[in-house]
Amino acid sequence: MKRLMFIIGKNKIRFLWLSIAGFILDVIISMTNPLIIKILIDRGIIGKNVRFFVIFTLIAFLFFTLYRLGMLWYSLSFRKLKNITIKDITLKQLDAYYKFPYKEIIKNDTGHYLSRIYDESSAATELTLSTFSQLFISIAAFIGSFCVALYLSWRVTVILIVIIPPIYLLSQKFSAKITQKSKKEKSKEAKVRNLLGRLIDAYKNIKIFNLYDIANNKINDYFDKYLMVFYSRFKISNLFSTYSGILISSQELIILAVTGYEVMKGRMTIGGLMGYMNAFSMVVMNALAIVKTIPTLSKIKGDVNRLIEFRNIGNKVNQLSEKNSGNIKLNKLKFAYDSSKTIFSDLNFEAKKGEKILVIGDNGSGKSTFIHILLNLLHPSEGKAELYSIERISALTLPFYFIPGSLKDNVNYNNLSNERKDMFYTLLEKISLKGYEDKDPSSFSTGERQKCAIIMTLIKNADLYIFDEPIANVDKKSKDPIMEMILKYTERKTLIVILHGEEKYYKKFDSIFNI
Structure with a gap:
């Protein structure tokens, strides 16, 4: 959460209101969607009530249209927030750059600082805000659909709870590794940009002195190191997602078998079954979405830590004291x-x-x-x-x-x-x-x-x-x-x-x- 606060800075209130709005919209849609399915099937189709079916369908259509318009407003408003935040972070990093010791500045070229000031700021802001936005929406939808699942059949829903401990243990296992790899990945990427900048500046000399092979070998070596770290982080993140996906897929088969048994025993209607499967699919989908953000949160930690480290370099400056004698x-x-x-x-x-x-x-x-x-x-x-x-x-x-x-x-x-x-x-x-x-x-x-x-x-x-x-x-x-x-x-x-x-x-x- 500290990293999120660092990114949104003075836009905290705007972010809070947008998050609340998105949360409410998704709680409502995740709760009403399964219930609308249940009511349409049980009272409309199975009850053969054409008039009720038509009227209720029109009401549902109006409701879903309003929801889509609400999500359009949310999406556009969040894009504006991202744009403002990227600008704020970039300007703050630029201001930090002006406070750097000159001895630190001359260690790297323009390409390196372009990467640190703009590229990393933009990427970290996009990733952080998108991830937390999706996380809040997924949590809202998970809560809403889980509550409906409990309402439709508490017996079946109890089985869902079995999945939570294994996912938590998986997240703890992979989180620290991803944070470390992400930070190293950004460092290697900055070095690649630094070297590319120098090679671009050396255009004339590379042609005059026929340095093509040496230049290509240099950048090739740096790229290999960067891509190796990138692949390692990507591999860990995807292993985590795959393991959790296998766990949830197994859960789906169990749920399908149990709900079928409940219908055969007369404890659940066909509409209830269809509504429950819709609610369960949303539970699973949003559980997976929440699970997938855990590696990303670790990456965000590494990315934002680099921004913080960059900003703190300026605090190391110790100017020599000024005397007023004029000499x-x-x-x-x-x-x-x-x-x-x-x-x-x-x-x-x-x-x-x-x-x-x-x-x-x-x-x-x-x-x-x-x-x-x-x-x-x-x-x-x-x-x-x-x-x-x-x-x-x-x-x-x-x-x-x-x-x-x-x-x-x-x-x-x-x-x-x-x-x-x-x-x-x-x-x-x-x-x-x-x-x-x-x-x-x-x-x-x-x-x-x-x-x-x-x-x-x-x-x-x-x-x-x-x-x-x-x-x-x-x-x-x-x-x-x-x-x-x-x-x-x-x-x-x-x-x-x-x-x-x-x-x-x-x-x-x-x-x-x-x-």
Whole structure:
């Protein structure tokens, strides 16, 4: 039940009312259907009362039509609930993703997180709500039909009770195994998606370097592992369903023999027999439906546990404390991505408020890692640091990604002050992007996207500005205006810029930090 509450979240009341409505509808239909059959046969057919038969048939037709319309409303309403819940869960998982430690983010590619955020959320929500909806309906129909079966013949119904203990024991035997297999299945599936995403991204290199065989072998191996776990879970679930089905089929034969004996003894009418068999078939059908949900409930437990684990990763973030002196200080910092890849063993750095610092270094020296430490996205294992919170920092880091929408959307134009709005249009004009403000940057050239990234970084009112190779990928005539623009609009603010080459700009900075 905890997993169900996790999935439905703020939609609890709506789910409750729909469940009650579905429960009532199925209790009513499961109780009235056998009784209608009994009455039609005993009083209409056997009693040869044509007038009663016709009138009662029309009433039954009207009743069943209203029931179908009620179920149509229920089905459509439940679909709406599913849609809303999928959106809510996905957005919550996305929000959790934004709280992840950056060190955790870079372990996997986009395909992995698409799977964890949307695919798993959608699948778990669909499965959970469909299963519990069907479970409540099956329980309602079971209760209704069982009560009618008791009313028509309590002797025969007692035999039904024999089936309950074996089914319960079977469910306990298989439940834990299915939960474990389901969780492992989702983990393997995410790895397959992760690998597929990387192979898709590597399209050009696979063709250029003829890596088809290696790529296919990699994905083939991952698929085998995933499908083996999937088959194992499927096998356990179906074994459980088969064993319980055999048990209930045996019960059906016994019931048929006993009801026939009751008719021959005169303790049950033909209409009662037909009504009882209808009630019994509903008891069996809904008992089977309830039994089949038990393995599914175990799978739901594993699926929802993965969603919970994903959401809890963000709680592990421990940001370095912010100091308000305005200076940035890193003292004897140690940082490693893992035990075999130490980036900094004794990093020391200081930037005074308003200072303009140029950062240089060879490829692989740790310039990007250094930037991400300043952004409070990567956290050293040792040392002391005085940093700004990310809310007080504006940064251009590579690669630079834009959210879907126009350039105005990306700078949050509607929330800018009038002064910043004027500045936005001034910057557009300065770097030849006038008229681009309502277009999606994803359609721009590489150089135009770089200019958009610079505008976004400058538009934010921050205390610290960081630019990672701001004039990379731009045309030669734009480099000087861009550097002048960066220096002008960050006056009296702390500025840190990474440049690769471009020595003519070095003298414009207060100091140079060589990593």
